[in-house]
Amino acid sequence: MDKGKSKDSTSEAQALQAVERHHTEMLKQLTALVSVLMEAVEAVDAGAAESAHGALLAWCDGELIPHALAEEGPLYSGPHALPEGKLLVDGMLAEHKVIVDLVEELRISSGLSAVVAGAVIQRVFALHLEKENHLLMPFIAASPELSLAESVKGLHELVGGPAHQHEQSRDDGTRHH
Numbered sequence: 242m243d244k245g246k247s248k249d250s251t252s253e254a255q256a257l258q259a260v261e262r263h264h265t266e267m268l269k270q271l272t273a274l275v276s277v278l279m280e281a282v283e284a285v286d287a288g289a290a291e292s293a294h295g296a297l298l299a300w301c302d303g304e305l306i307p308h309a310l311a312e313e314g315p316l317y318s319g320p321h322a323l324p325e326g327k328l329l330v331d332g333m334l335a336e337h338k339v340i341v342d343l344v345e346e347l348r349i350s351s352g353l354s355a356v357v358a359g360a361v362i363q364r365v366f367a368l369h370l371e372k373e374n375h376l377l378m379p380f381i382a383a384s385p386e387l388s389l390a391e392s393v394k395g396l397h398e399l400v401g402g403p404a405h406q407h408e409q410s411r412d413d414g415t416r417h418h
Contacts, residue, residue, distance in 0.1 A: 252390035253382040264370045275359040282356050294355050301344045309337040319387040336369045
């Protein structure tokens, strides 16, 4: 953030709300996908389980991992450069690695193992979002050196929005940012 430029507290609050809304929506989607997989496995419906596994994996590849990678840029770089934010961001980055590793476990699993992998992804992601929403984002918004609004500007993977919804609806599988 420009040293001579003061932050707009309304913009900071709106950015925080947008990120939290997007996080809530992502967690709802992940929870629903894991539930569908669990129900299919419990019903011993191999076709439904395979379909649910594929849908969960597609969501992880198309939403969860891009969201994590988007955070690692402008959102994490500012607080990581400050002594009081470095350890928190290091922890958040370690959680991203765990989430990516769990998605790889999900990729090679099936049946009950896939349910377990999905449930663990869900729990780790929920904990990660809790830390972001209640520790990292407020730290960024309150820091005179940083701006949450500037950090998330244009990053639809972090705040959702019409452009992100458009990306999800593309038929050709490509994503444009």
